[in-house]
Amino acid sequence: MSPSMSNNIRVLRSDRLAHSLIKLTTAPPPPGSSTPSLGIRISTNKLQSLWAGYGVISRVRVVFVPPCSGDLDLSKFGSLILKQVAPPPSLCSSSLKEDVSHLRKLKSYQVEAAFYSSEIPAELASRRAHVPMLIDRCGDVVDEGGLELLLSDLDNEGFTSRLSGSKAHVEAALTLLAKIHATYFERKLPEGLWEQACYWHLETRLSELRDMSDKRLQSAAPALDRRLRQATRGMTLLHGDAKADNLLIGDDGGVAAYDFQYTGAGLGARDVAYLLVSSCDARTLELEEASLLNTYHAALLEAGVPPTFTRDMLQDDFDISVADYMRFMDGWGEWGNARWARKRTNVVLDRLEKAMKTSGDWDGAIATVYSQ
Incomplete structure (x- = not known):
């Protein structure tokens, strides 16, 4: 110099x-x-x-x-x-x-x-x-x-506004996530990323697990984590912290993402569940959950994911992902659409408890109720 x-x-x-x-x-x-x-x-x-x-x-x-x-x-x-x-x-x-x-x-x-x-x-x-x-x-x-x-600087490309929780903005964010997930769908990722994406994954959140008040969810948590880690299809590149604070809306209505500290491998539904829990308008989520998942799944297929990854598979991954994120919030603190997530998690656990009568444990129940 x-x-x-x-x-x-x-x-x-x-x-x-x-x-x-x-x-x-x-x-x-x-x-x-x-x-x-x-x-x-x-x-x-x-x-x-x-x-x-x-x-x-x-x-x-x-x-x-x-x-x-x-x-x-x-x-x-x-x-x-x-x-x-x-x-x-x-x-x-x-x-x-x-x-x-x-x-x-x-x-x-x-x-x-x-x-x-x-x-x-x-x-x-x-x-x-x-x-x-x-x-x-x-x-x-x-x-x-x-x-x-x-x-x-994404600002130079016209991405100047923070994502809102409106349906249009959330759908645009889901389309971006679908492009990211489709790019590395069932592909080996480059070295140096998280082996398990998302900042809330169980391995690094054992203190929050100990602090949980929902003992039923606490009991199921290790099995939920195993289902997400050991899935035999659909693993891809995740953003890992896909919330409104890390997403920008562009002048053309598209979305850009930044802050990739927790990127790595996982099921795409984990990004989707986190986005909807953290950043979607509560009323929109209550009324439009199925429509939002349809938007994401259609964008996946358009981006090249094979149709063998069905909408039902996405739903199974999503249900487990919501329960897994609720596990983190129960021990760390609730925010965003926690009431909705709690309700959806209770539905998941009710189904699993019913299956446990014949399967014997949480892992067996998950294998019975949800596709692997």
């Missing part, structure tokens, strides 16, 4: 990422034009802090000083997104080396870096499934300087 630039770059810890940003946001002047000598400053606007103080997300752009005038206006360029992950020193002490929550968060950022560094974003883009593209990366969450991810 030249001395003249070093005093102006404040937001980036990495010289490499600073040069990436400058290179990508500047363009040569038109033929025949003349421009004054310009200084360069990287402008940053903090968008949000990461959960539990693990870093920040900012929108960054190059600003030229002084601003240009006339036909060649270089004062504004398309922005990029900078995700800086650096757990506070107090969270990196030796006492936390075995802390499940801390380790889960560290791994989630490593997974996200692996996702953006893989071929997945480009393959999704080829199917018009919009996600950020990696511009550059530096470091790792366990390094002293932390991890920096420089990403394309």
